[in-house]
Amino acid sequence: MQVRLSHPSRTVEVKGPKKAKDLLRELNLVVEAHLVIKGDDLVTEDEMLYEGDQIEIRPVISGGSPRFTSHVPPFTSPQ
Amino acid sequence: MTCTKCKTKAVIGLPRHNAAFCKGCFNGFIHDQVARAIKSEWMFGKEAKILVAVSGGKDSLALWDILLKLGYKADALYVNLGIGTYSEESHAKVTQFAETVAAPHGATLHIHTVEQEAGAGIKELAQLIHRPTCSTCGTIKRYQFNRVAIEQQYDVMATGHNLDDEAARLLGNVLHWQEEYLEKQGPSLPASVAGFSKKVKPLFRLAERELAAYAVLNRIDYIVEECPMAKGSKMIQYKEVLNRLETESPGTKQTFYWGFLEKQSRKQPTATTMSEKDRAVLHPCTSCSQPTTAEVCSYCKMMARAKTVAPH
Ligand code: SF4
Numbered sequence: 487m488q489v490r491l492s493h494p495s496r497t498v499e500v501k502g503p504k505k506a507k508d509l510l511r512e513l514n515l516v517v518e519a520h521l522v523i524k525g526d527d528l529v530t531e532d533e534m535l536y537e538g539d540q541i542e543i544r545p546v547i548s549g550g551s552p553r554f555t556s557h558v559p560p561f562t563s564p565q
Numbered sequence: 566m567t568c569t570k571c572k573t574k575a576v577i578g579l580p581r582h583n584a585a586f587c588k589g590c591f592n593g594f595i596h597d598q599v600a601r602a603i604k605s606e607w608m609f610g611k612e613a614k615i616l617v618a619v620s621g622g623k624d625s626l627a628l629w630d631i632l633l634k635l636g637y638k639a640d641a642l643y644v645n646l647g648i649g650t651y652s653e654e655s656h657a658k659v660t661q662f663a664e665t666v667a668a669p670h671g672a673t674l675h676i677h678t679v680e681q682e683a684g685a686g687i688k689e690l691a692q693l694i695h696r697p698t699c700s701t702c703g704t705i706k707r708y709q710f711n712r713v714a715i716e717q718q719y720d721v722m723a724t725g726h727n728l729d730d731e732a733a734r735l736l737g738n739v740l741h742w743q744e745e746y747l748e749k750q751g752p753s754l755p756a757s758v759a760g761f762s763k764k765v766k767p768l769f770r771l772a773e774r775e776l777a778a779y780a781v782l783n784r785i786d787y788i789v790e791e792c793p794m795a796k797g798s799k800m801i802q803y804k805e806v807l808n809r810l811e812t813e814s815p816g817t818k819q820t821f822y823w824g825f826l827e828k829q830s831r832k833q834p835t836a837t838t839m840s841e842k843d844r845a846v847l848h849p850c851t852s853c854s855q856p857t858t859a860e861v862c863s864y865c866k867m868m869a870r871a872k873t874v875a876p877h
């Protein structure tokens with residue numbers, strides 16, 4: 487199955503069937519920092535993914551969106 | 566996995582709450598958590614005029630969406646930093662969200678473009694005045710949000726800081742023993758003096774992963790790409806460490822940050838002591854009249870420098 491990854495954006499081929507959490511483990515990715523999306527739908531870690539599925543693994547960590555504080559230490563409050 | 570509440574198929578598991586939810590129940594959970602945050606920290610009332618700081622990322626757009634759905638009057642401000650395609654793309658996502666989701670709720674989007682005022686994007690500006698890009702960026706964003714909030718008479722300013730942001734920031738400040746910053750790390754900062762807007766973080770109970778899931782489930786089109794200046798930042802490193810711990814022991818992040826808040830609240834009525842301290846040292850900038858500890862505020866100083874060295 488085709489797995490789309492970000493940062494940098496790329497696509498890798500992984501053999502199915504496989505549980506979402508095993509796919510993450512295989513790619514050395516932490517569950518808490520990623521979402522697994524099958525087609526257009528979010529799936530849980532125990533979801534079985536099959537050959538032919540379109541999978542996206544989306545990182546959820548952001549450290550640089552302009553959210554109004556400086557992203558360098560010391561991490562001052564917005565004031 | 567099945568939904569803890571309604572037993573249909575779950576779309577997300579939440580180990581830190583020992584729960585899993587379907588889309589409907591998950592949206593309910595997110596809205597509840599934000600409503601709880603607003604109430605428990607006395608952030609604002611039903612009639613308040615709120616200004617949301619939006620970046621085009623998942624957190625701030627989700628925040629705007631949630632506040633509107635909870636029935637609040639929330640407008641937003643976007644600051645275009647002029648960082649190449651990153652700014653172009655995030656700008657487009659924000660405008661699209663404003664037109665399709667916010668406008669039907671009667672909400673407005675304000676836009677400030679750094680290039681228009683300073684004659685250059687944030688990177689060039691920082692080079693010109695010999696300061697790191699991120700600190701220049703911080704000064705500009707803080708200044709512009711406060712300016713718009715005060716000028717357009719918003720009661721409160723809301724930012725999309727989530728549990729991960731706050732836990733990572735706390736970790737950074739504790740590792741470096743930046744004690745003086747700890748007392749300003751609460752989710753609700755009062756308007757300490759006239760000219761300073763009240764600031765709140767209604768997402769402090771929600772993890773970054775939950776907000777990304779909310780955006781995906783509700784088809785909020787946000788910018789997944791990072792600001793190029795953030796690559797390898799300390800903030801990201803701290804978040805990665807915390808997420809590794811969280812995966813092993815669910816609940817680590819909330820225990821760390823909420824535990825800190827609880828300790829702070831028992832220590833002293835921070836709100837009053839903090840604003841008293843601020844009041845003692847702050848007075849209006851002689852150039853723009855926003856509050857500052859110096860005679861001329863750091864924003865005005867920065868702009869003045871940029872103008873003297875800028876090639877015309
Ligand atoms: S990482 Fe980007 S958005 Fe964040 S402070 Fe630096 S320049 Fe600004």
Ligand SMILES: [Zn+2]
Pocket residue numbers: 568569570571572573586587588589590591
């Ligand atoms: Zn349900």
Ligand SMILES: [Zn+2]
Pocket residue numbers: 850851852853854855861862863864865866
């Ligand atoms: Zn000034």
